[in-house]
Structures are given as structure tokens and as C-alpha cells.
Amino acid sequence: MPKSIISIQHLSKSFGSFQAVKDVSFQVFQGDVFGFLGPNGAGKSTSMRCMLSLIKADAGEIRLFDLPIQKHREDILRRTGSIIEKPDFYKYLSAYRNLDIFARISGTYSSKKEIYAMLDFVGLNGREHDKVGSFSHGMKQRLGIAQTLLHNPDLIVLDEPTTGLDPQGIIDIRNLILRLKEEHQKTIILSSHDLSEIEMIANRMVIINQGKSIVEGSVKDLMSSENLFIRLEAEPVEKAVEILKNAFPDINIQLNAENLLEFHLRRNLVPSISQLLISHEVAIYSLESKRSLEDYFIKIVQQDAI
Amino acid sequence: MLFKSVYNEFIKIAAKPRSYLGIGAITLLVGVILFALKSDGLSILSFVTSSFEQTLSFEGNLLNGNLIAFIILQMLLVQIPLLVALVTGDLISGEFAMGTIRMVMTKPISRTTLLLSKFIAGAVYTACIILWLGIMALVFGQLFFGTGDLIVLNTDGLVILQEQDVLWRYLSGFAVAFLALLTVASLSICLSCFSENSIGPIVATMSIIILFTIIGTLEVSVFDSIRPYLFTTHMASWRNFFEVPLPQTEIVKSVIILIAHILIFLGISIYTFNKKDISA
Numbered sequence: 196m197p198k199s200i201i202s203i204q205h206l207s208k209s210f211g212s213f214q215a216v217k218d219v220s221f222q223v224f225q226g227d228v229f230g231f232l233g234p235n236g237a238g239k240s241t242s243m244r245c246m247l248s249l250i251k252a253d254a255g256e257i258r259l260f261d262l263p264i265q266k267h268r269e270d271i272l273r274r275t276g277s278i279i280e281k282p283d284f285y286k287y288l289s290a291y292r293n294l295d296i297f298a299r300i301s302g303t304y305s306s307k308k309e310i311y312a313m314l315d316f317v318g319l320n321g322r323e324h325d326k327v328g329s330f331s332h333g334m335k336q337r338l339g340i341a342q343t344l345l346h347n348p349d350l351i352v353l354d355e356p357t358t359g360l361d362p363q364g365i366i367d368i369r370n371l372i373l374r375l376k377e378e379h380q381k382t383i384i385l386s387s388h389d390l391s392e393i394e395m396i397a398n399r400m401v402i403i404n405q406g407k408s409i410v411e412g413s414v415k416d417l418m419s420s421e422n423l424f425i426r427l428e429a430e431p432v433e434k435a436v437e438i439l440k441n442a443f444p445d446i447n448i449q450l451n452a453e454n455l456l457e458f459h460l461r462r463n464l465v466p467s468i469s470q471l472l473i474s475h476e477v478a479i480y481s482l483e484s485k486r487s488l489e490d491y492f493i494k495i496v497q498q499d500a501i
Numbered sequence: 502m503l504f505k506s507v508y509n510e511f512i513k514i515a516a517k518p519r520s521y522l523g524i525g526a527i528t529l530l531v532g533v534i535l536f537a538l539k540s541d542g543l544s545i546l547s548f549v550t551s552s553f554e555q556t557l558s559f560e561g562n563l564l565n566g567n568l569i570a571f572i573i574l575q576m577l578l579v580q581i582p583l584l585v586a587l588v589t590g591d592l593i594s595g596e597f598a599m600g601t602i603r604m605v606m607t608k609p610i611s612r613t614t615l616l617l618s619k620f621i622a623g624a625v626y627t628a629c630i631i632l633w634l635g636i637m638a639l640v641f642g643q644l645f646f647g648t649g650d651l652i653v654l655n656t657d658g659l660v661i662l663q664e665q666d667v668l669w670r671y672l673s674g675f676a677v678a679f680l681a682l683l684t685v686a687s688l689s690i691c692l693s694c695f696s697e698n699s700i701g702p703i704v705a706t707m708s709i710i711i712l713f714t715i716i717g718t719l720e721v722s723v724f725d726s727i728r729p730y731l732f733t734t735h736m737a738s739w740r741n742f743f744e745v746p747l748p749q750t751e752i753v754k755s756v757i758i759l760i761a762h763i764l765i766f767l768g769i770s771i772y773t774f775n776k777k778d779i780s781a
Binding site for chain 2: 271280287300352
């Protein structure tokens with residue numbers, strides 16, 4: 196059983212009469228890249244802020260590294276790096292000076308050399324002494340990652356790290372997260388609106404809606420029971436339909452205007468389609484499976500709303 | 502951690518352009534006053550001394566650096582609180598306005614330590630302002646106008662202080678003026694804990710000072726019981742050091758009341774900041 200790094204149980208938080216978080220529970224294990232999903236206003240940021248003691252929870256238990264945050268805030272934060280909402284820096288200071296300031300209160304000593312190396316790691320070499328006020332959002336995001344990593348934390352908390360980034364910026368951040376996971380074995384929790392992003396990066400996830408956690412588990416397991424939307428170009432079409440209907444009697448196959456077959460199929464059965472058709476001498480010109488976490492997410496959220 | 506955080510606060514204050522507004526404003530204002538007194542100071546002085554000339558005869562350099570410094574302090578110590586509040590009122594609320602408070606508070610530093618470090622940095626900034634005012638008024642005053650005995654016109658009449666008896670009075674006066682300005686700094690830091698924008702605490706600090714000053718000067722009996730305890734009543738107590746004999750009880754009372762205000766404002770700040778949700 197892997198070690199639990201974050202354990203949140205029945206978290207709730209209200210702001211006046213508005214209950215932002217009603218009942219959120221989840222667990223993050225060592226080495227996880229954990230996706231924290233939910234629509235706008237679901238309570239993701241509030242939960243993350245409670246987790247890092249930025250705001251005080253009304254009820255529930257928050258334990259990080261098996262320690263309660265209320266009593267061991269400083270010990271926990273010494274081992275944690277985070278970006279909440281967006282990375283805001285002192286605009287009138289340089290990138291180097293900003294990192295220097297945050298390093299000084301991070302609980303571990305970071306030398307000049309280490310700060311420069313970190314700026315290089317996030318691709319900000321050459322801009323070390325430029326004022327942050329002149330930085331693009333993407334550059335600030337990289338600098339945010341740098342301040343997150345500088346004190347070599349065990350846990351990294353990223354609240355919507357790709358928001359507002361251009362496509363290249365999103366790819367860069369994604370690659371950076373993957374490097375952290377693979378090369379540095381960090382435990383990462385990230386929330387994002389880009390759900391396909393989570394699908395590509397995370398191994399476990401929780402979905403929250405209206406302040407409540409709805410589903411939690413491994414991304415692979417949660418997705419394997421999901422239907423995928425398949426679009427298939429095969430020849431001869433009629434033979435392909437017949438074979439597929441015999442093999443999967445429950446599916447509803449449609450022929451679209453472009454003479455492509457469209458149907459939904461369980462994810463774990465998709466690999467057998469090509470095998471089956473080829474063995475019956477049906478030529479496959481294209482097979483597109485459009486299944487995304489978005490579909491799953493929307494379905495789950497809708498079910499919860501009902 | 503406190504030392505490291507104080508160092509961080511020094512870096513932030515030193516890098517902010519608004520921090521130099523106070524130094525610049527003092528330089529400009531004192532420069533203008535020095536120029537004006539150099540040009541027309543003697544006629545102003547003779548206007549003041551004329552009423553005493555029937556009973557007293559004045560000899561030597563009356564318009565000297567010591568008198569100039571006194572005039573400057575009397576003129577400027579009313580405006581200096583604004584210059585202090587401009588920086589200290591932004592210390593907490595500025596972090597909220599910029600959003601940097603999220604980043605700072607996810608580091609292993611306690612809220613009390615952060616607040617104390619801001620208070621210490623604010624106190625050092627206040628001391629720098631007072632020090633610069635002292636240098637400008639006393640050093641430049643003596644440089645341009647020479648030195649001599651100090652004539653001070655108090656409510657009880659004319660007080661003449663020997664040249665060698667002046668410096669310690671100035672140093673003590675500056676120390677009490679520092680306490681008065683530190684009270685303003687503590688008030689603005691305290692108000693800064695309630696706000697998430699930079700302007701609010703600065704305006705609120707000045708509004709409170711104006712309100713308390715009006716209450717302090719209004720000769721209305723309803724305020725008689727609170728007037729002695731308002732910090733604004735004791736902001737000009739540096740002048741007590743230029744009285745003969747020295748009103749020691751008044752000075753001690755002023756110092757106690759100013760320190761009590763500083764501690765109360767600091768206590769409220771620590772309590773509020775520790776309770777505050779960082780949702781900015």
C-alpha cells in the first residue's frame with residue numbers, strides 16, 4: 196500500500212451564507228499525479244486553499260504527510276511547493292530576486308547557483324534579471340513552477356497551472372510536470388479545466404461538483420468502464436456492420452453522410468475492432484476513437500445534478 | 502525565520518518607488534523652507550521678536566541652524582505621517598492587492614512572524630524618514646545658517662536655550678517624534694490587515710489622524726475625557742524637550758500613551774491577520 200501524502204475527509208467551508216465546500220474527501224498517495232477536477236465554482240480552489248492553510252476549514256480533517264495541517268502547518272509547508280490560482284510575483288523585482296525572496300522563507304537554503312539553475316530548468320535563462328512586470332503569463336507560470344520546486348518539495352500543488360497559456364505554453368508545462376513525475380518522483384496534485392490535460396498526465400483523480408466529491412479513483416479504472424465514440428472507415432461497409440453487430444449485439448451503428456460508421460463501444464473492447472475486421476478481410480482505412488474525460492466528466496456531473 | 506523575513510521586507514521596501522517619495526518630499530520641502538528663510542528669514546524673525554524688543558535686546562545670530570531646524574520640524578511633522586502611511590499602509594494590503602500573499606503564505610512562515618517582520622521593516626523605514634528629516638533640518642540648517650542659541654516661542658512666552666544645551670533636546674525630541682510616527686505606522690499596518698487594496702488603509706489612516714486632531718483641538722467638554730488618551734494629542738510632544746524646566750511627567754505620559762497605542766494596534770493586527778482567510 197503506497198504511503199498517503201494527502202488525506203482530506205469531509206471538508207467543508209462557508210463564506211457567510213455561501214457554502215463553497217460541502218463534503219470533499221479524497222486521498223493522494225506517494226508518487227501520484229493526482230487530478231482534481233470540477234466545473235467552475237465546484238470548490239476546487241477553496242479545497243486547495245484549505246489544504247494549504249490559506250483559509251481555515253469549518254469542518255473536516257486535513258492531513259498532509261500524515262500530519263494535521265492545523266497543528267503542523269510549517270512542517271508540512273516546508274515539504275510542499277504550490278501555485279494557487281495564478282503565480283503572482285513582485286512586479287518591481289527581477290525573476291532572480293523574486294526567487295531569492297521566496298527561497299529565504301522556504302525553510303531551506305538555496306544558493307545563488309541553485310536559483311540560477313532552477314531558472315534555467317524552467318527555461319528562463321537569460322531573463323534572470325528582468326523585472327517580472329515585463330513577463331508574459333507563460334513566463335510567470337514558469338517562474339511560479341521554479342519557486343514551487345526551488346526548495347525541493349516532496350509534494351507539489353498546482354491550481355490550474357495551464358490557465359491562460361498558449362498551446363506551446365500548455366505543452367511546456369505538461370512536459371515539465373511529466374519530468375517532475377518521471378525524473379524527480381514528486382507527488383503532484385493539480386486542478387485544471389483542461390480535462391484532456393489531466394487525462395494525459397494524471398494516474399488518479401477525484402471529481403468534485405457543487406462542493407462535494409463525486410468520484411475518486413485511478414484514471415485508468417474510471418475510464419475503462421466508459422463508452423467511447425468510434426468513427427470507422429471500412430470497406431466493404433455492409434460486411435463491417437454485420438461483423439460488428441454479431442460481435443457486439445448491443446451497439447447501435449449509424450452510417451453517416453461520409454459513409455463512415457459511427458457507434459459507441461466500451462473502452463476495453465476498442466482494441467478488438469481492428470483485429471476482428473481484419474480477420475474477416477474487411478479493410479480499415481481509419482479508426483478514430485473519440486473518448487475524453489470531458490464526456491465522462493459531463494456525464495458524472497449531470498448524474499450528480501439529477 | 503524572523504530575521505530572514507525582515508530582510509525580505511527591506512528588499513521589497515527598497516525596491517518600491519513609493520518608498521522614495523517620503524525622502525524626496527522631505528528633501529524638496531526642507532529645501533524650499535531653507536531657501537525661503539535664507540531669502541526672507543530675518544524679516545520673519547524680526548516680526549516675531551519685535552513684540553519683545555521693548556523689554557529684551559537680542560544680540561548675535563538669532564536666525565541660526567538650531568532655530569531653522571525647530572521651524573522645519575514644527576512645519577513638517579504634521580505632514581510626515583502621510584509619507585509614512587504611504588509605505589506602511591501598503592505592507593499587508595499591497596500583498597493582497599498583488600496576489601503575492603498566496604505565495605508567501607504557502608511558505609513555512611507563521612502569520613505572526615510575517616506581520617512582525619513587516620512591522621520591524623516599517624519601523625526601520627519610519628526611523629529612516631525621521632533621520633533624514635533630522636539631517637536635512639539640523640545639518641543643512643547649520644550648514645547654511647550657522648549655529649547659535651535657540652529662541653523658542655512657547656505658549657508661556659519666549660524660551661532661550663544655550664547652543665550647547667540644544668543637541669540633546671533635538672535627539673530626545675526626534676526619539677519621541679519617532680514614537681509618534683511609529684504609532685501612525687502601526688495604525689496603518691493595522692488598517693492594512695482589514696483591507697485588500699493599497700489606497701484604503703492610507704486614506705483611512707489620514708482620516709483617523711485628521712478626525713482625532715479635530716477632536717483634540719475642539720474645546721468641547723464632551724471630548725475632555727478622551728482627549729488626553731488620543732495618540733494625536735501626543736504627536737507634538739517632541740516640543741516638550743524645548744521647554745524650561747523640562748516637563749518630565751508630560752513626556753513620560755506621552756511616551757507611555759504612544760507605546761500603548763503601538764502595542765494595541767500591533768495586537769489587533771496580529772489577531773486580525775491570523776484570523777483572516779486568504780481568498781484573494
